[in-house]
Amino acid sequence: MKLFATILKDVRILLRDKMGLILMFAMPVLLVIIVTDIQSSTFDVVGKNKIDLLICNKDTGTLSKELIHALDTAGMFNLSVIQQNANDKQLADEMHAKDIIAGIIINSSFSKQIAAKAKATASKALSSFGLEGDTASLDQRTAYFDLYYNPVIQQSLKFSIKGALTSAVQIVQSKETLKDLYFSINGKPLPDSLQQQLLENNTSIKEIPLSSNNENVILNVTQHNVPAWTIFAMFFVIMSLAGSIVREKLSGSFIRLKTLPTNYFIALLSKQVTYLKVTFLQAILIFAIGIFIFPMMGLPALHLPHNIFALIIVTLVCGWCAVSYAMCVGVFAHTLEQANAFGAVSVVILSIIGGLMIPSFIMPDSFRSLMMLSPLHWCLQAYYGLFLEGGGLKDVGTNILSLLLITVLLQAIALLELKRKKLI
Amino acid sequence: MQGLAIKIEHLSFHYKDQTQLFSDLNLSIDKGERFGLFGPNGAGKTTLMSLMTGLISFTEGNIQLLDHSIKTKNKQVNKLFGFVPQDFSFYEELTPLENLEFFGAWSDLNKQEIIKRSTELFEILNLTSVKNKQVRKFSGGMKRKVNLAIGVIHQPQLLFLDEPTVGVDVQTRQEIINYLEKLNETGTTLIYTSHQLNEAEELCNKIALIDEGKIIAFDTLDNLLVKYNKENLEALFVDLTGKTYKDQ
The missing domain is CATH 3.40.1710 (abc type-2 transporter like fold)
Structure with missing residues (x-):
């Protein structure tokens, strides 16, 4: 009852936060369309x-x-x-x-x-x-x-x-x-x-992209970009979620919450459930745009992996990791400005070192070890395992485990800080 | 009604890196009282209220609310009291009904109880016509009433009120005071703090004046006025706490 009431409260507040919705849904959609279109033109020049x-x-x-x-x-x-x-x-x-x-x-x-x-x-x-x-x-x-x-x-x-x-x-x-x-x-x-x-040049080269299931996989700018920018969008919920935690901490309502016979842990659990739904909806929206809108724009259509169950699991794990990161930042931030500035900059940095913006194979060795620390890297590898290599859950198991490990670590850090602040 | 609503024994407290605010403070408030806690800015009123509601923890002394130690049974005690902070303590994006649904659930009420209490409170506080409108569009007076409704939704035995009528018009203030008096008649003990001393005279039957972390006067209003030979609470307040500013 308490959790349900809290989720309902969070959903209602979220639905009335137009700017937050724009940041979480409209902006990533625009980003994926613009970047894919630009990269498609660049790839056309080269290819x-x-x-x-x-x-x-x-x-x-x-x-x-x-x-x-x-x-x-x-x-x-x-x-x-x-x-x-x-x-x-x-x-x-x-x-x-x-x-x-x-x-x-x-x-x-x-x-x-x-x-x-x-x-x-x-x-x-x-x-x-x-x-x-x-x-x-x-x-x-x-x-x-x-x-x-x-x-x-x-x-x-x-x-x-x-x-x-x-x-x-x-x-x-x-x-x-x-x-x-x-x-x-x-x-x-x-x-x-x-x-x-x-x-006469008789040299003939047969091109065979690596595939986990020995099926033909489709390699194009859409297959590369849509998963990458979906992950970016998921982590960008930090702008709304971390802000929501800080706003609640700073508002008068938090004082009242502390005097009620309910642990603040319920509030955090509710936020996680609510924003996990948001990340899942983001993924559905961006994938749908890749499937239905991209062809209308002359871009290659997105082809979903054959293993939809694996896609759902990977999307949920990536979403939970993104939500945990945002929660952690929200718990530590003292002001809305801190949460927003650190949140936005850190997600961009993590996406760069995670290989979302620059392909990981061209990174220097020193950055490759740093890359392992970025949750976005593991998200990207998991998605690429499904979208580009045609793999299943087993093939992306290492990535899922790494993401779960990072998620548990982030949750533990956030909870310890809440405990230290005597909020739970 | 017999017994103590609040018993504070040998309470000592200071904020980190600051001098002692309370040193060996003792205070007892009977059940069913309309107790007013007054003092100049910085005297320690809000801190004492925060200590009594468990918002701030302490290491020395003991506070009991309705025979429960606030140190050891925090969440159990939280069911017994309500708190109406000075700041608007609700979600402005939500409607009054949505706020009561949420805070009611967090106060351990079930859905039926929430619906019943919300309907009652909206009727009493004249909020029925606006119960489905977002609170952010409300006037200060209406927000105060929502703030109060949330604090009493679970029918607490003890109600802490920190400046519950600040910034409202005369009509709304009277409406709130009338409601608080009725609430007290049903057995709820009121712990009230405000700078509205004329309002306090109307509402409170027991008064404590606090200055620099010490209780300098504690009795019924009538007894205090007789004892210090003063006409009203304001004269008594100025006489006991002085005319100099205290929050510098």
């Missing part, structure tokens, strides 16, 4: 869409044209070629004007250099076969081309562009070496059909 590449070809030979052809057929770039006599400043201006993130100036000696290198390689090969070849000298002092790039692009994208350029140069050079070898041995040019056959 689906081609990268714009501006080319200034100062070389008059044929090999630079072959290089441009190789880059074109690589499928990674949208090529734009500017006039031959443009200088680096004009190239940079053009990149700025057209919002192009990378550009190259092919040096005037490109064809000569590639030809010389091909000849030298062919001669070396002939010598190793016991045949005599030309001993051409190799001048490697000049770079084949200069790469210009917008400094805002990520290192990984820069590496991708450099890799694609290197690969295109390799193709041109290999072709030239083959031609030289064939001519030196047969005394006639390499036939086009043979050249095609020899250089």
Whole structure:
């Protein structure tokens, strides 16, 4: 009866706190939509869409044209070629004007250099076969081309562009070496059909994402973002729950509560039950948006894990951990300002070190051990185990146990502090 | 009605890092009394009330409420008394009915008892027409009445009132005082503190004046006025506590 009456009181107060509801429901929804949309565009630049590449070809030979052809057929770039006599400043201006993130100036000696290198390689090969070849000298002092790039692009994208350029140069050079070898041995040019056959790229890579249940899993920006921002939303209940505890402690009603024949523990239990329901509703709302609204916005739809029972358990455990953290902060905070400021900042910090905002695999080693202390990390791993790896409860057991351990610790700390303050 | 409502024996208390406020304080209040505790600001009235209601704990001496030691049986004793603090001690987001539902449950009442008592109290205190409106929209006087209703929902044998009529108009004050008198007639002992000395004259039949942690006068109002040859409580108060400010 007491617990029910207290839950009813907390729910009524919560439903009348419009700002609290906005913070707990509207803000995370906006956040997940905006971040997923932005990241989707970024992923498209890296993955689906081609990268714009501006080319200034100062070389008059044929090999630079072959290089441009190789880059074109690589499928990674949208090529734009500017006039031959443009200088680096004009190239940079053009990149700025057209919002192009990378550009190259092919040096005037490109064809000569590639030809010389091909000849030298062919001669070396002939010598190793016991045949005599030309001993051409190799001048490697000049770079084949200069790469210009917008400094805002990520290192990984820069590496991708450099890799694609290197690969295109390799193709041109290999072709030239083959031609030289064939001519030196047969005394006639390499036939086009043979050249095609020899250089044909048969490399085929089958991509297989790791999956716990050997089923196909869907990897996209939605599957990554929706669980991550759901966790963030759950922990953001701190803004309402910690504030509610502090408000109650500071208000006159708390004085009266202390004189009544009921332990304040009931009030804390009620708040936990109420806000656990809130975190569960947040998860349902954000998942529903991922499933139904995202496709309408042109974003990939969220696919729920096949094991819904495991999803419910993980959501409840994450929610309870978030609620326990908020309760702990509320018990220790002396003012509403303390609770709000510490609550918001600490959740952002915990989400950063937990891998919600920065992928954990790019974190330095020192941060990886720190990451283990963030409950949000364990929440994220548990959700990823279900959403991305298609796992079940057994697969995320370690994460659930870690979360329960942190939750029990937070509850114990909060209760000890209440005991110390003689509130329970 | 026989017996003691409150018995304070050899009570000593001081706040952390402060000088002794009460030293060997003794006080007895009979059941059924309308007891007024008065004194200048900082005299120790609120502290004494907090000690009697268990809001502050003490180490030396003993306080008994209706024969129960407040030190050892805190939650048991809490069922016996009601408390109407000076601050509005309820949830302004809730309606009077929702507040009474919650505080009634915390006072160990069941649902039927809560409904019965709420209806009675809303009738007596003229709150029936606003029982389903959020308290935050109420006037100060209406809030005072809600504050009082919560304190008496469980029909306590002993009621502590800390400035129960501060900031209300004459009509509301009279309404509250009338209700408190009726409540006392049904056997509830009232422990009352206020700066409204004319109101205290009307309500209280026993008075204690407290200054600097010591009880400097304790008797019925009539006896005290005769003893000190004063016209009213205000004159007596100024005579015994002096004219200088005490809360500096």
